[in-house]
Amino acid sequence: MAQTLHLTPKLSLEELQALDQKHHIHPFTAASALRSAPPFLIDSAEGAYISGQGIKLLDMMAGLGCVNVGYGRPELAEAAAEAMNKLSYYHSFSAVSNPPAAELAGRLADLAPDGMNKVFFANSGSEANETALKLINFYWRKKGQPNKRIIITRDYAYHGTTIATTALNGNAAMLEPFGIDPGHTVERAMSPFWYRHGGDLTPEAFGKKAAKSIEDKILAAGAKNVAAVFLEPVQGTMGAVVPPAGYLAEVERICRAHDVLIVADEVVTGLGRTGHWFAQETFGFTADIMTLAKGLSSAYLPISAMMVHDSIVEVVEGDETIFQHGFTTSAHPVTAAVALKNLDILQEEGLVDKIRNDLGPYFLAKLKTLEASPLVGEVRASGLFAGIELCKVKETREQYPLEMGLCDHVGNAAMMRGLIVRPCGNVLVLCPPFIVSHAQIDFTVEVLADALAEIYTAIQAG
Ligand SMILES: Cc1ncc(COP(=O)(O)O)c(C=O)c1O
Known part of the structure; x- marks a missing residue:
């Protein structure tokens, strides 16, 4: 069972965020991002989920593609x-x-x-x-x-x-x-x-x-x-x-x-x-x-x-x-x-065989359905490592300019629905933990379909 950590119980959420903003240099982070909004403090995690500030998210990135056996294993x-x-x-x-x-x-x-x-x-x-x-x-x-x-x-x-x-x-x-x-x-x-x-x-x-x-x-x-x-x-x-x-x-x-x-x-x-x-x-x-x-x-x-x-x-x-x-x-x-x-x-737990024989093929087949979205050029995966390549024109594989932040918009829309994926340029990357379930994969695909539809509608509306 995961443990909720309260290592600094005397400090409120706002105090912790202020300390972090003032003193913590984050990897790969624009300082302006931390000035404009306080950091999201994650304080517990279990299985494929992370939690913080009263929010629980399905982490289809296993952190940074690393928490392979899932969170909170005693x-x-x-x-x-x-x-x-x-x-x-x-x-x-x-x-x-x-x-x-x-x-x-x-x-x-x-x-x-x-x-x-x-x-x-x-x-x-x-x-x-x-x-x-x-x-x-x-x-x-x-x-x-x-x-x-x-x-x-x-x-x-x-x-x-x-x-x-x-x-x-x-x-x-x-x-x-x-x-x-x-x-x-x-x-x-x-x-x-x-x-x-x-x-x-x-x-x-x-x-x-x-x-x-x-x-x-x-x-x-x-x-x-x-x-x-x-x-x-x-x-x-x-x-x-x-x-x-x-x-x-x-x-x-x-x-x-x-x-x-x-x-x-x-x-x-x-x-x-x-x-x-x-x-x-x-x-x-x-x-x-x-x-x-x-x-x-x-x-x-x-x-x-x-x-x-x-x-x-x-x-x-x-x-x-x-x-x-x-x-x-x-x-x-x-x-x-x-x-x-x-x-x-x-x-x-036979997790590697399970990826090869069950989870990997299921993951790819389900994600492939997202190719029906006008914004998805290609879905590719090896085992539990997938990329969803976004595009502007499917036939020519033309992309939207990176400055538009299309992937970030889709990633944010997914997060609002309870899901973490990783926007990388024009690709959404997924690296779920090896203990991910079919139901969690189904949820991921539903959320991404909705997030892609929302962003596509916004693009069409100009
Ligand atoms: C393929 C590859 N090599 C090396 C690294 C660097 O690893 P670390 O961040 O642990 O230094 C990464 C990190 O994402 C990686 O993806």
Whole structure:
């Protein structure tokens, strides 16, 4: 049962909002938004619902695509309390470890694709990706190929917010304000975003073209200078871009042909979201390195991981050189214990199989009915990861200008009806918790149909 938290009972709602407005810097938030309206304080959550200020909302985003086993699970709180009472902290530098971290490393190696047997722990997706970037340089230097420094990413990529991971991102708005210039170390290839860029090509033909754009970048830079292709199997934050069949296998073939590493950023897709434990299984490819975060603990506590294939480990652990990298809270015993319990829940409740065999197909079929709306160009999904692409003209796939905020309007209209989805540019993204029910999916589709109709009527009325 979820607990209602009243950690600061002496403060009224208005006092808390005022403190937050005055003192709290929010991620990805325009300061003007907080000046014009007080923050919405969420103070409890259970199952697929969040609550605050007397309002209860169905959260079809599972927070930020992370609360995969749902909110308010007492067994996770108990696992945290038990671990914290036993060993509240010890570091994992040098040759020290702790029981939950050791067990978690073994469990992840069992679950991961063949050959991925070693894991490094961090606290966020950005840190796991940053770690992968450092490991890639470490690896090529040890192999005597220090010129292999270029990383290829793709348009619409999102890999995090540290300086190095920001440089990988495909959205210029995230780079320019900080003066981050990817310079000569990051090359950006096409995204396999068929709906927006596929034109008259079939998805499969477009997938080949998008994969070839990666090969073209490798050839233009010279394979001897290219270290890795870094990719999200399903591009998430910029619109749930599900790749065409065969695309990722073709990218892997290209990487192998040119001796370039392939990194799967499975921060969102990892641990079940696409209906297999890893999107590598869903889309038929194998990475050399993969990163995990969100679903690893269902965000009950911050933990992330970088998993590495034996072929890389052989090189980087081949001599006495120290991997000069790590975080104070890497392999934290409490977060590791929570992640272990989270894996227990996923396995004991068969949640990943349920997504593949039942929830995923049901979700896609129901959402597809929204394509009847004049505002919906395409509905796409992989497992419980969906994008609803809005459009102005279906036939030409023309979009409304982003400044119109169409997606925000639809998102707000849905919220007024009790539903959270995530507006991302011109795409509504949905990433529900794995415990979502058919009835909750039905409710979602009804609410979105109404919200789309309301906004379409408003557009028609000018
Ligand atoms: C694919 C992907 N990679 C990396 C990140 C960064 O993770 P974090 O916010 O935990 O640093 C995200 C966050 O949304 C993500 O979606």
